[in-house]
Amino acid sequence: MGLPGVWQHPGTDYIESFAPFANLPTQYLITIRRRQRWYGQCGFESLAVCWLFPKQEVRIDCSCLDCGEPIRVRMRDGELLPVDPPGTVGHSNIPYGRWREDIARA
Numbered sequence: 001m002g003l004p005g006v007w008q009h010p011g012t013d014y015i016e017s018f019a020p021f022a023n024l025p026t027q028y029l030i031t032i033r034r035r036q037r038w039y040g041q042c043g044f045e046s047l048a049v050c051w052l053f054p055k056q057e058v059r060i061d062c063s064c065l066d067c068g069e070p071i072r073v074r075m076r077d078g079e080l081l082p083v084d085p086p087g088t089v090g091h092s093n094i095p096y097g098r099w100r101e102d103i104a105r106a
Contacts, residue, residue: 020045020052031059043090050075057081 007017009024016023019041021030028040032053040046040060050058060073071088074081092099 017041020048027062029061031061032056036061044092047073047075050078 006015006019008014009016014023022028022039022041024039026039026041028043028046029036030038030040030046030049032038033056038049040049040062043060043062046060046062049060050056054077056076058075060071060075062071063069064071069085072084073088074083094101
């Protein structure tokens, strides 16, 4: 343990999550080259995946945690492409300066 963004499955040496990816299924489906092969650690971390695939379109599909409606975000090289629904925003109930206080199994 000890590394920020890296979580092991409890009681094992298996990597459960290594930011920005999750090794176990999450609601954040990451698609590249029309193949959904990865899961994002969280909604915000999923956005960072675009930097790992230069010049490739990265698509993130998930459900709104508030209303359950589908959300699709497309990015390339850090630039947002069409987002559906338009006007989608990210939100956290914890101020950014306190995020480290609430890391899973920290």
